[in-house]
Amino acid sequence: MALCKRLFKKQWRDFTTNQRNGLLVLVATLLLGVVAFCAWLWPRSGRNAMRANPLALADVNSTMQTVSGQWNVLQAAGSTYIDRAGADPLWLANQYADTSRTLGQVEERLAQSEQERQRLKEECEAALKRVEELQVTGNRADAKDAIRQYRESGDMTGLLKLLIKEEAHQRQELMYHIDERIKLNREIAAVAYLKGDIDTAKQAIEAVLEIQPNDLFAINQRGHIHLLQGRLQDAERDYLRVGELAQEEGTRAAALGNLGIVREIRGDLDEAMQLHQTALAITTRLGQPEGVASSCVNLGLVYKARADLDAAEQMFEKALAIDEKLGRLSALANDYANLGFLYQARADLDNAEKMQQKSLAINKTLGRPSAIANNYMNLGVVYMSKGDLDKAERMYGDALDIYKGLDQLDGMATCYVNLGGLHKATGDLDEAERACQKALDIDEKLGRLEGVANDCACLGAIYRTRGNLDEAEQMLERSLAVNEKLRRVTDTGNSYVELGLLYKVRGQLDKAEVMYQKAIEISENLGRLDGVADGYVNLGFVYQARGDLDEAERLCEKALEIHDSLADLDGMAKDYGNLGLISQKRGDLVAAEQLQHKALAINEKLGRPKGMAVNYGNLAIVHQLNGDLRTAEEMYRKALTIYEELKQLEGVAGECGNLGNLRLACGDLHEATRLCERALEIFEELGYTEGVARQCATLGLVCEARGDLAKAREYWQTSLSIFTKIGMRVEASKIQALINNSVAGN
Numbered sequence: 082m083a084l085c086k087r088l089f090k091k092q093w094r095d096f097t098t099n100q101r102n103g104l105l106v107l108v109a110t111l112l113l114g115v116v117a118f119c120a121w122l123w124p125r126s127g128r129n130a131m132r133a134n135p136l137a138l139a140d141v142n143s144t145m146q147t148v149s150g151q152w153n154v155l156q157a158a159g160s161t162y163i164d165r166a167g168a169d170p171l172w173l174a175n176q177y178a179d180t181s182r183t184l185g186q187v188e189e190r191l192a193q194s195e196q197e198r199q200r201l202k203e204e205c206e207a208a209l210k211r212v213e214e215l216q217v218t219g220n221r222a223d224a225k226d227a228i229r230q231y232r233e234s235g236d237m238t239g240l241l242k243l244l245i246k247e248e249a250h251q252r253q254e255l256m257y258h259i260d261e262r263i264k265l266n267r268e269i270a271a272v273a274y275l276k277g278d279i280d281t282a283k284q285a286i287e288a289v290l291e292i293q294p295n296d297l298f299a300i301n302q303r304g305h306i307h308l309l310q311g312r313l314q315d316a317e318r319d320y321l322r323v324g325e326l327a328q329e330e331g332t333r334a335a336a337l338g339n340l341g342i343v344r345e346i347r348g349d350l351d352e353a354m355q356l357h358q359t360a361l362a363i364t365t366r367l368g369q370p371e372g373v374a375s376s377c378v379n380l381g382l383v384y385k386a387r388a389d390l391d392a393a394e395q396m397f398e399k400a401l402a403i404d405e406k407l408g409r410l411s412a413l414a415n416d417y418a419n420l421g422f423l424y425q426a427r428a429d430l431d432n433a434e435k436m437q438q439k440s441l442a443i444n445k446t447l448g449r450p451s452a453i454a455n456n457y458m459n460l461g462v463v464y465m466s467k468g469d470l471d472k473a474e475r476m477y478g479d480a481l482d483i484y485k486g487l488d489q490l491d492g493m494a495t496c497y498v499n500l501g502g503l504h505k506a507t508g509d510l511d512e513a514e515r516a517c518q519k520a521l522d523i524d525e526k527l528g529r530l531e532g533v534a535n536d537c538a539c540l541g542a543i544y545r546t547r548g549n550l551d552e553a554e555q556m557l558e559r560s561l562a563v564n565e566k567l568r569r570v571t572d573t574g575n576s577y578v579e580l581g582l583l584y585k586v587r588g589q590l591d592k593a594e595v596m597y598q599k600a601i602e603i604s605e606n607l608g609r610l611d612g613v614a615d616g617y618v619n620l621g622f623v624y625q626a627r628g629d630l631d632e633a634e635r636l637c638e639k640a641l642e643i644h645d646s647l648a649d650l651d652g653m654a655k656d657y658g659n660l661g662l663i664s665q666k667r668g669d670l671v672a673a674e675q676l677q678h679k680a681l682a683i684n685e686k687l688g689r690p691k692g693m694a695v696n697y698g699n700l701a702i703v704h705q706l707n708g709d710l711r712t713a714e715e716m717y718r719k720a721l722t723i724y725e726e727l728k729q730l731e732g733v734a735g736e737c738g739n740l741g742n743l744r745l746a747c748g749d750l751h752e753a754t755r756l757c758e759r760a761l762e763i764f765e766e767l768g769y770t771e772g773v774a775r776q777c778a779t780l781g782l783v784c785e786a787r788g789d790l791a792k793a794r795e796y797w798q799t800s801l802s803i804f805t806k807i808g809m810r811v812e813a814s815k816i817q818a819l820i821n822n823s824v825a826g827n
Contacts, residue, residue: 200298204267204268204270204271204272205268205271205272205275207264207267207268208240208244208268208269208271208272209228209231209240211244211247211265211268212224212227212228212240212243212244213228215243215247216228221243223239223242223243224243226239227239227240227242227243228240234450234486234487236450236486236487236488237272237275237276237487238276238487238488240272241269241272241273241276241278241281244265244268244269244272245269245281247265248262248265248266248269251265259292262288262292263289263292263293266285266286266288266289267285267289267298267299269281269282269285270282270283270285270286270289270299270302273285274302274305274306276487276488276489278488278490279306279309279310279491279527280527280528282302282306283303283306286299286302286303286306287303290303295326297323297326297327297332300319300322300323300326301319301320301323301336301339303319304316304317304318304319304320304323304339307319308342308343308346309491309529310527310528310529310530311529311530311531311532311534311563311567311569312530312567313343313346313347313567313568313569316343317340317343320336320339320340320343321336321340323336323339324336324337324340330363330367331363331364331367331369331372333363334359334360334363334364334367334369334372334376335360335372335375337356337357337359337360337363338356338357338360338372338375338376338379340356341353341354341355341356341357341360341379341383342379344356345379345382345383345386346569347568347569347570348568348569348570348571348573348603348606348607349570350383350386350387350607350608351608353383354380354383357376357379357380357383358376358380360372360375360376360379361373361376361377361380364376370403370406370407371403371407371409371412373403374399374400374403374404374407374409374412375400377396377397377399377400377403378396378397378400378415378416378419380396381393381394381395381396381397381400381419381423382419384396385422385423385426386571386607386609387607387608387609387610388426388609388610388611388612388647388649390423390426390427390647390648393423394420394423397416397419397420397423398420400412400416400419401413401416401417401420404416410443410446410447411443411444411447411449411452413443414439414440414443414444414447414449414452414456415440417436417437417439417440417443418436418437418440418455418456418459420436421433421434421435421436421437421440421459421463422459424436425462425463425466427648427649427650428466428649428650428651428687428689430463430466430467430687430688431688433463433466434460434463434464437456437459437460437463438460440456440459441453441456441457441460444456450483450486450487451483451484451487451489451492453483454479454480454483454484454487454489454492455480455492457476457477457479457480457483458476458477458480458495458496458499460472460476461473461474461475461476461477461480461499461503462499464476465502465503465506466689467688468689468690468691468727470503470506470507470727470728470729471728473503474500474503477496477499477500477503478500480492480495480496481493481496481497481500484496490523490526490527491523491524491527491529491532493519493523494519494520494523494524494527494529494532494536495520497516497517497519497520497523498516498517498520498535498536498539500516501513501514501515501516501517501520501539501543502539504516505542505543505546506729507728507729507730508729508730508731508734508763508767508769509730509767510543510546510547510767510768510769511768513543514540514543517536517539517540517543518540520532520536520539521533521536521537521540524536530563530566530567531563531567531569531572533559533560533563534559534560534563534564534567534569534572534576535560535572537556537557537559537560537563538556538557538560538575538576538579540556541553541554541555541556541557541560541579541583542579544556545582545583545586546769547768547769547770548769548770548771548774548803548806548807549770549807550583550586550587550807550808553583554580554583557576557579557580557583558580560576560579561573561576561577561580564576570603570606570607571603571607571609571612573603574599574600574603574604574607574612575600577596577597577599577600577603578596578597578600578615578616578619580596581593581594581595581596581597581600581619582619584596585622585623585626586771586807586808586809587808587809587810588626588808588809588810588811590623590626590627593623594620594623597616597619597620597623598616598620600612600615600616600619601613601616601617601620604616610643610646610647611643611644611647611649611652613643614639614640614643614644614647614649614652615640617636617637617639617640617643618636618637618640618655618656618659620636621633621634621636621637621640621659621663624636625662625663625666630663630666630667633663634660634663637656637659637660637663638656638660640652640656640659641653641656641657641660644656650683650686650687651683651687651689651692653683654679654680654683654684654687654689654692655680655692657676657677657679657680657683658676658677658680658695658696658699660676661673661674661675661676661677661680661699661703662699664676665699665702665703665706670703670706670707673699673703674700674703674704677696677699677700677703678696678700680692680696680699681693681696681697681700684696690723690726690727691723691727691729691732693723694719694720694723694724694727694732695720697716697717697719697720697723698716698717698720698735698736698739700716701713701714701715701716701717701720701739701743702739704716705743705746710743710746710747713743714740714743717736717739717740717743718736718740720732720736720739721733721736721737721740724736730763730766730767731763731767731769731772733763734759734760734763734764734767734769734772734776735760735772737756737757737759737760737763738756738757738760738772738775738776738779740756741753741754741755741756741757741760741779741783742757742779744756745779745782745783745786750783750786750787753783754780754783757776757779757780757783758780760772760776760779761773761776761777761780764776770803770806770807771803771804771807771809773799773803774799774800774803774804774807774809774812774816775800777796777797777799777800777803778796778797778800778816778819780796781793781794781795781796781797781800781819782819784796785823790823793823794820794823794824797816797819797820797823798820800816801813801816801817801820804816
């Protein structure tokens with residue numbers, strides 16, 4: 082008891098297991114994917130000697146990373162590599178799906194104690210009974226429609242509207258006493274909260290607290306609302322108040338768990354762990370299995386945040402065993418979902434899908450539409466990771482239909498941002514922007530700052546891909562400001578990574594290094610080895626750009642060592658690919674080929690077609706440098722086929738450009754022109770300005786080979802204009818050199 086008191090004096094936090102699962106999703110760890118791009122390489126050819134492409138870095142990087150917060154796909158100068166950091170569309174989705182952040186799961190998370198769960202249930206039953214009485218006594222058609230709507234689909238919209246209308250009517254007519262006012266507002270708060278209308282829920286809760294300022298249940302609910310809004314300090318204050326007022330140890334244990342969630346969101350994993358362990362000890366001593374299961378889930382999520390997946394699995398399995406014994410089906414659905422996220426973190430996508438399907442089956446049996454929508458979202462993430470974008474889009478679309486039917490705005494926002502990630506993966510930047518802007522509009526309307534931070538980061542990634550670097554910087558800085566305001570430490574680190582990528586594109590390597598170092602420091606403080614490894618990879622790219630291959634290699638090997646210790650095969654595959662690129666730059670093509678084959682073998686084992694496509698592209702470059710143009714073309718076409726099957730237009734354009742380069746090296750100018758023009762057309766359609774600039778540079782070389790210097794200069798001038806506009810100074814200088822040399826040659 083004394084320990085509890087001391088912990089509550091420090092700061093509290095409330096979120097029950099199921100709701101917590103929901104929030105952690107927001108905060109979580111999510112998630113990322115892979116997009117490969119064109120690598121330009123211009124070897125000299127005997128019969129048709131071609132000048133080496135000044136933009137050719139031939140970097141096809143197989144790295145990408147899961148971080149919670151935003152997409153992050155960077156094509157480096159003339160290369161096809163992606164810095165391992167930030168989050169790609171898939172992981173952007175994972176960030177939300179991971180523990181189902183939507184309000185449909187709040188009812189479970191609220192129920193960390195049996196008393197709290199029962200209270201919510203009672204309030205909702207009382208609300209339904211009130212509406213039924215209105216139907217009978219008042220012959221109200223709207224009451225009849227509301228009841229039918231709820232019973233047929235679980236949609237509480239009609240119930241909520243009628244309750245609000247009844248409260249306003251009684252208040253205007255002075256028809257009820259204080260007790261009745263409290264009762265009606267409790268019902269409104271419960272229905273609104275479970276429906277996802279947190280503004281209405283908060284207004285009703287405030288009405289209760291105005292009359293009864295020490296109402297524990299109302300204070301606790303307000304804490305949950307503040308947590309959903311990203312107002313961590315207010316949530317903490319409410320949870321502390323619950324702990325101070327609570328007379329029962331079980332209630333205090335729940336408050337400790339809630340405060341642990343706040344601490345986790347802020348990145349203080351050590352204190353979060355201590356709070357959850359204390360809550361676990363209390364509930365174990367009191368013989369409260371529901372509380373034990375909730376604490377196990379909370380501890381599992383902390384372990385997962387630290388990338389200690391074995392320990393996380395033990396906690397999730399323990400919670401699953403308890404919930405199976407108790408027959409808590411809704412809790413079982415969440416347990417399976419958590420195990421699904423864990424398998425996904427291990428890149429075991431088949432088992433991840435099985436767990437999510439188990440969760441879905443239970444929720445369908447229980448008739449929980451919002452939870453079903455969450456499952457569809459989670460399955461969409463799995464299919465995105467598998468590269469099956471059609472299935473992913475169907476899942477997101479099904480989820481969106483449910484959320485729209487329930488008028489559940491936060492769920493709709495999640496769907497829109499996931500769909501934005503999917504469209505970005507296919508290269509449809511316009512549709513991606515529209516979807517993410519819809520998500521931002523909703524999150525701004527709801528006042529959900531953590532959603533605003535994520536949405537801005539995603540929009541920043543879209544603008545960066547387009548080459549609109551100033552707009553991208555504005556969005557990313559806004560995201561950083563919100564994360565810092567909310568003290569979301571993990572997401573602040575992600576923001577540093579995103580800004581580092583932006584600075585690297587601009588060639589501002591010193592600023593990029595500062596951002597990456599800050600991100601590494603945060604990961605080290607959090608004990609997140611996976612984040613530290615990602616930071617080493619990003620720093621390695623900076624040193625590669627500076628030409629310091631020894632330091633780049635040292636950093637990449639440190640990342641590989643960490644990923645190996647974590648049994649992170651996905652990370653290891655990317656590290657081998659990166660080390661292969663470094664060997665390639667050194668001219669050690671034997672080592673480069675061996676390392677790329679190691680990466681390819683892992684991606685084949687994991688069933689990751691996108692990673693395989695990147696490896697094929699890398700191997701193609703190695704063979705091209707060796708003069709084995711036939712094998713190089715075979716590898717390029719394998720990569721192209723995968724991208725076409727995955728409908729990833731950026732990858733298609735990139736490999737078309739690579740094949741165009743190859744045909745140019747062979748002296749086949751007609752085919753080189755056709756392929757490069759196809760690549761240019763796709764980049765123009767996607768609005769990917771950097772890709773347009775690179776293809777214009779390539780086509781200029783084709784025209785030069787034909788002897789059409791005027792047309793070559795026209796292409797180069799277009800390329801120079803784009804590179805200058807988007808701030809890629811190094812590339813601009815190389816294009817200027819081409820122009821100057823062509824003039825001097827005349």
